[in-house]
Amino acid sequence: xxxxxxxxxxxxxxxxxxxxxxxxxxxxxxxxxxxxxxxxxxxxxxxxxxxxxxxxxxxxxxxxxxxxxxxxxxxxxxxxxxxxxxxxxxxxxxxxxxxxxxxxxxxxxxxxxxxxxxxxxxxxxxxxxxxxxxxxxxxxxxxxxxxxxxxxxxxxx
Amino acid sequence: xxxxxxxxxxxxxxxxxxxxxxxxxxxxxxxxxxxxxxxxxxxxxxxxxxxxxxxxxxxxxxxxxxxxxxxxxxxxxxxxxxxxxxxxxxxxxxxxxxxxxxxxxxxxxxxxxxxxxxxxxxxxxxxxxxxxxxxx
Numbered sequence: 001x002x003x004x005x006x007x008x009x010x011x012x013x014x015x016x017x018x019x020x021x022x023x024x025x026x027x028x029x030x031x032x033x034x035x036x037x038x039x040x041x042x043x044x045x046x047x048x049x050x051x052x053x054x055x056x057x058x059x060x061x062x063x064x065x066x067x068x069x070x071x072x073x074x075x076x077x078x079x080x081x082x083x084x085x086x087x088x089x090x091x092x093x094x095x096x097x098x099x100x101x102x103x104x105x106x107x108x109x110x111x112x113x114x115x116x117x118x119x120x121x122x123x124x125x126x127x128x129x130x131x132x133x134x135x136x137x138x139x140x141x142x143x144x145x146x147x148x149x150x151x152x153x154x155x156x157x
Numbered sequence: 158x159x160x161x162x163x164x165x166x167x168x169x170x171x172x173x174x175x176x177x178x179x180x181x182x183x184x185x186x187x188x189x190x191x192x193x194x195x196x197x198x199x200x201x202x203x204x205x206x207x208x209x210x211x212x213x214x215x216x217x218x219x220x221x222x223x224x225x226x227x228x229x230x231x232x233x234x235x236x237x238x239x240x241x242x243x244x245x246x247x248x249x250x251x252x253x254x255x256x257x258x259x260x261x262x263x264x265x266x267x268x269x270x271x272x273x274x275x276x277x278x279x280x281x282x283x284x285x286x287x288x289x290x291x292x293x
Binding site for chain 2: 009018024030041043065110113117124151153155
């Protein structure tokens with residue numbers, strides 16, 4: 001079994017100011033290309049509503065090419081997550097037992113996607129991992145949107 | 158006038174070899190977005206793992222191509238990178254993104270009141286670059 005992958009993000013903003021006989025441009029660019037050293041990958045698709053759909057790392061419901069279920073023992077073994085939704089949806093992994101501010105400790109993240117735009121975050125390993133972080137919640141956060149089709153790609157070891 | 162592109166892709170090839178048979182499974186996710194108009198801010202600096210830095214998009218001091226100070230009253234997209242690693246969250250809310258090793262993390266912002274961003278180093282100190290964009 002072998003996994004190879006690439007994660008690329010490339011953003012470029014060009015700001016143009018036109019005045020008489022003069023044009024000023026300012027460019028902001030941010031890019032990264034990453035080859036994760038991951039040995040597991042899973043992609044999960046589904047539909048969510050305003051009530052959270054729960055996805056468990058232990059059994060995300062994905063099988064590898066050999067037909068074996070892909071399992072992550074917890075958020076400690078996930079290196080990164082990419083999330084996309086066709087309307088508007090939010091993916092949350094929270095350490096709900098931590099004190100305020102929420103998500104200050106552990107591996108929490110909260111990414112949102114709309115109109116099929118991918119959101120992506122690293123999930124770096126930290127000492128003192130939180131046992132409760134075994135699941136992620138996916139839900140429609142925006143009041144005007146009550147259902148969304150989503151896909152979630154996660155990679156790790 | 159702002160024109161922008163944000164391209165994101167994640168692609169993995171999972172292979173299994175069993176005797177004379179090799180099985181492949183490809184997982185791929187991508188988006189290519191064109192943003193037109195709006196306002197954009199970039200903030201670069203160094204942060205720590207204690208209090209971090211608070212970025213108020215209404216008062217960053219960032220100036221546009223005309224030399225005018227840019228102020229956002231809402232945020233629709235956030236991109237962040239940090240080295241060795243940073244986390245970002247809105248106000249006192251949950252951490253939304255983490256970026257490590259100079260790799261870029263990004264998200265759409267669909268919650269009400271997504272505005273001030275607190276950036277903290279995951280450990281010790283870290284450099285960061287934050288781009289925030291607000292639609293017209």
